[in-house]
Amino acid sequence: MSVKSPISSVNDFVVRFANVNGSGSASANELFARAILRHGVPVSPRNIFPSNIQGLPTWYEVRVTEAGHLGARGGVDMMVAMNPQTWDKDVAGIEPGGYLFYDSTKPIPSSKFRNDITVIGVPLTAITNSTYTDPRQRQLFKNIIYLGALCALLDMDPKLIEQLIGEQYKGKEKLLSSNVHALHLGRDWALQNLKCPIGLQVKKSDRVGDRIFIEGNSAAALGAVYGGATVCAWYPITPSSSVAEAFTSHCKKFRHDPETGKAKYAIVQGEDELASIGIVIGASWNGARAFTATSGPGISLMTEFIGLSYFAEIPAVIMNIQRAGPSTGMPTRTQQCDIIACAYASHGDTKHVLLFPEDPAEAFEFAAACFDLAERLQTTIFLMLDLDIGMNHRLCRPLKWDDARQYDRGKVMTAEMLEEGRDFGRYLDVDGDGIPFRTYPGTHPTKGSYFTRGTSRDRYARYSEEGAVYADNMQRLVRKFETAQDMVPRPLQANAGKPTKYGVIYFGSTAPAMDEAIGILEARGHHLDRMRIRAFPFHSSVASFVADHDFVYVVEQNRDAQLRQLIVNENGIDPVRLVPILHYDGAPITARFIANAIGDHQDHLKVTPLRKAVS
């Protein structure tokens, strides 16, 4: 088979594993990614999985990136094709000059290959079957055997993989030694029968530093533990379930009284999302820090309660791990498609605070911050994650906590304050910031009680249908939202190396692809100032950023340019000034996509400057 200039690259390539869901490949593939990290080389892995338990195709993609580009790249340099169902598509997806790794136990007709790639056959099934008799062992160890072969082909240090296996099976000697044995079976076969290494190679480096490798959902759950959440109510929904599951395991580790063994938390799996948010609101009303985790369909169900939280001013934290909608949509694919649904959730005039973390480290910080914000602002705070951050391991800075930090429990009137004769009006704006005081149930025998309701009431929580009373309250809620603007994480701005008339706004999981795209665009001569929005309501700097540029690209992962709509709507900006760059096929956005879309637009501008055309 003729090979056209095989790709040669050290520490910068993409390996994609095509597997069958439920075959136990996930742990071997993750081991591969971790092993590369142990070489000091950053990786960015992504699970591409079906909404299925067993049998459907699943992929695991590992981007090896010494330069530290953690967004998806697009394209595949090496395909580990372990799934006959997707063979044709998998082979077709390899970059010219790339590599195909497959199980050569059974002959495959030459028409099934390509002549512009390097084909590497390893008789995995034959090796496995001659070594193991148990069917489950055969399946699991086949995965470790291909890992061993890859170790030889990519010139990886087997000791580093052994070390990882040792950590994984600490105390389980039998499993440990049999995994190491399988690893060497594959490696030895490759060394004896194939030309090793190939053009793609992993060389030791020092680019990982002290960074950690964690999934966003786990980090957000840990943020909830550190942020003092004591009540979690949830209903299983992909891709958010692992938030509650991680919260459960973190709590088991950190939240049991050492003496009594009793739990300093309560987790309830609700019968649906309505019950979950109801429990959160009941608990928060009663002074506990409570949260739920869900995804789009859950948000739709929760909206009535979200309106209650807004209007009756009850704290709540909702972690929304976004997936592709509408309706059931694509449950296992990523999008940033609930921006409008969350910002304006529920009937009537409502507005809600949204936080947009870019990675697990920020998910941890923002999750903890959500509880302070919810209690300070007495309203719902959304932590807007997505599947890409939530369910993939991401390399990020270590998590940090300041031990001097105290929880901001917000304006709570205590029995002592009531005794002093402080005037308590549940909806009284005493400080001019729109935020009233609240009391916890059971505070004082004769003072400070009130009746919470979703109906209109006056400043002292007395039922009222008077128009002026209603409007007074609604205006105070606007003031409160203005107060929120300066409490939420501010946008981060980075200016281009050269003065430029163009800017770009982006948020959340788009960040790593955007950072990489900036480099590509600069190489093409396009310079852009950047702003990463981290929260809604928008800080005033968002409007000034738009005002300071002729055009601002708004990059997001949905069809309808939802963040752009929100910016236009909330700041009264001429929509023409904001150019949407939209990616919404369910796969994570890539630097290549952004650079091409913005680059093409910029090239077009050079032909006919839009500024002249519209002026």
Next chain:
Amino acid sequence: MTYIAKPKFHHPGLKKNELGYTHRDYEGKISTLCAGCGHDSITASIIEACYELSIEPHRVAKISGIGCSSKTPDYFLGNSHGFNSVHGRMPSVLTGANLANRELIYLGVSGDGDSASIGFGQFAHSIRRGVNMTYIVENNGVYGLTKGQFSATADRGSKSKKGVTNTDNAIDLVAIALQLGATFVARSFSGDKDQLVPLIAAAIRHKGASFIDVISPCIAFNNHAGSTKSFDYVREHNDAVNRLDVLVGRDPISVDYAPGTVQVVEQHDGSRLALRKLDADYDPHDRLGAMTFLQKHAAKGQIVTGLLYVDPDAEDLHTHLNTVETPLNTLDEQALCPGSAALDKINASLR
């Protein structure tokens, strides 16, 4: 309803309970329901039960959904926090509140539309979780605020005020509560305060999911001939299996009872329930027996009332979750935050 404001003053000689509170201390705002509404009688019974139990009024959290019944928490225990939440969602809000602070008394007030129609699921799940609460359904078989539509507890064959016959089968919330493991189940009638007050008192003292279905005729829309939730119909078909006295503290059991007619049930908190049997065969400790008894009598058109089932050694959700005795809402950073040293270890494990 009356529009005359309730006077603040009261007779100086008004009787006081053990804590020194008068009846008035357990009252709330003036009711805005129709004159003669059964719900107002239930409100009066709740006030009476709380007074008699000498509960500190502010230690009760009153939570309701939406509807006529759900408005009533504003009309009793004016020094308690109340929460008129979302239609059909009282049970989840109450569950959350209960998780946050296990030391308060949780009184859930709901209606038949709120609990048997829109909130049927939440009703069921709060019962199966064993939330420590007193869940009262003020059951009139009709939607009052929206003017007379049938609810899911309306009996098949009963007639609406407009003359429409209900063709759907009725949901019996008591039967469902029994099936789902409620550890205190009772039914009563708003027109029978003597029966209702001790049932509410016993339910409050019960540690676990207590459910009371109170038939409460709707004066405006469901009190006509052909209704099976009218005052006349319920009086005629009421089949009380027992009468109850709640004994707390060191009260001796009254000597008035004829020997053999009283069964004493001691609840987990030390309160005793003295049950005067009206039906010699009825055993309130037999869940299966209670379910059969209810079905048989329902088939005969009878409304069985009284304490239908009690498990004096009930467990609640907090027991199941093994939560600390200290209310979760009082735990601070010290108790909740693992701190930076633990985080450093986590970081190290993720490299």
